Amino acid sequence: MQKQIQSHAQTFSEAQGIFISDQHIVATPDVRGGKPRIAGRRITVADIALWHLHQNWPIDDIVKEFDLTHAEVYAALAYYYDHRTELDQNEADEIADVEALKQQCPSKLQAKLAGRG
Known part of the structure; x- marks a missing residue:
């Protein structure tokens, strides 16, 4: 059964696991870990x-560098501001996870280089 929820020009399809905001932003579990991203792209x-x-980076440079439209970039920024706390927390959590992994699995190369000093 497909469930549709609409509010603030956003649609969520529970059956597909896709979140759409103004048709420029999507999130699917199997792409970039389910992070909100530009539709049809891996750019989050x-x-x-x-x-x-x-x-x-100026918006025009982002548009040119990644072959995006201004609408896609502005939609991403609007989505970011609407969900800033959540997105910032997710990024902070990921950084903490990476740092924890670095502590658990130190780099053999760095250890080897440190031994040369």
Whole structure:
């Protein structure tokens, strides 16, 4: 049974596991870990937010570099601002997970290089 929920120009299809915001943003469990991304692309909302807000890339440069439309980039930024707390927390959790893995599995190369010093 397919369940449709609509609010604020957003649609969620429970059967397909796809979240659509203004038809530019989707999330599917098997692509980029289910992170919200540009439809038809592997570029996530978090990628766009990072490039524009933290690395100060102009929107026109993002559009040209990744062959996106302005509408896709603005939709990603709008989605980011609407879900900022959740997306920022997810990114922080991923960084913490990576750091924990680094502690559990130290780099053999770094150990070898440190031994040369």
